[in-house]
Amino acid sequence: MxxxxxxxxxxxxxxxxxxxxxxxxxxxxxxxxxxxxxxxxxxxxxxxxxxxxxxxxxxxxxxxxxxxxxxLGYFRFEFFGEGLTTLIKDRKSVKSAEQSIKEAEELVTNALDFETLEKCLSKAAEGIRFQQATLSLFEDEGRLGTDLKENDPSVGKIISWRDGVQSGYFSRDKEFVAEFPISGRNYSYGTVKYIFLDGRKSLSVQDEVLLERIHDSISNLARKFRKENFTI
Structure with a gap:
């Protein structure tokens, strides 16, 4: 394993x-x-x-x-030493990303308020390597969550994270935006948008699966807060 x-x-x-x-x-x-x-x-x-x-x-x-x-990439014809080094780096990268996501999930699980989610996004960025993230939480009359069929939900709270290391001008050509819904079985709780500035054009399957774990944990937290009549 x-x-x-x-x-x-x-x-x-x-x-x-x-x-x-x-x-x-x-x-x-x-x-x-x-x-x-x-x-x-x-x-x-x-x-x-x-x-x-x-x-x-x-x-x-x-x-x-x-x-x-x-x-499928299971065999490589590169020089043995170089191929082995690349394989070890890939394994370390995957393991590091999974560890960061695991720690982010734990932060969400133990969260007592929404402010903790900023730390969650910061920890997730260590594994997924995005530069900005914005979590928009929906509300209906002050209560977290809206009906799944709502076409124009009201945003009650916005939680943002930005990489402090990144500064200065960045070309729009290098910007890639990915947005995902945060929803449960009965309610839509919000959306989360990630901005990547590393020149990528899409998300890998691995990154999508890891981000989905974060989204599921946020959805579970939102469902818990809604049951507790947590207002935003």
């Missing part, structure tokens, strides 16, 4: 690797079913095949499997 929580997603799983290649969730699952069906056919061939036929089946299966794994 490499120190990873058993309940956190494994970013090296086929499913996440396929989605990182641009497949939707449904197509990634379908591709995994096709792979499973192919493996079952090879197993049947191994049971009934003989001699040269069996050898040919294993050669083609092994070659196809190698090409697929190479395409």
């Amino acid at each position: 490499r120190g990873r929580s058993p309940f956190s997603p494994d970013m090296e799983h086929f499913h996440h690797r396929l989605m990182a290649k641009g497949l939707s969730h449904g197509k990634a699952v379908l591709a995994m079913w096709v792979m499973a069906f192919s493996c079952s056919l090879v197993a049947i061939a191994a049971a009934f095949g003989k001699g040269d036929q069996l050898f040919a089946v294993f050669v083609f299966f092994g070659l196809g499997g190698f090409i697929l794994l190479r395409y």
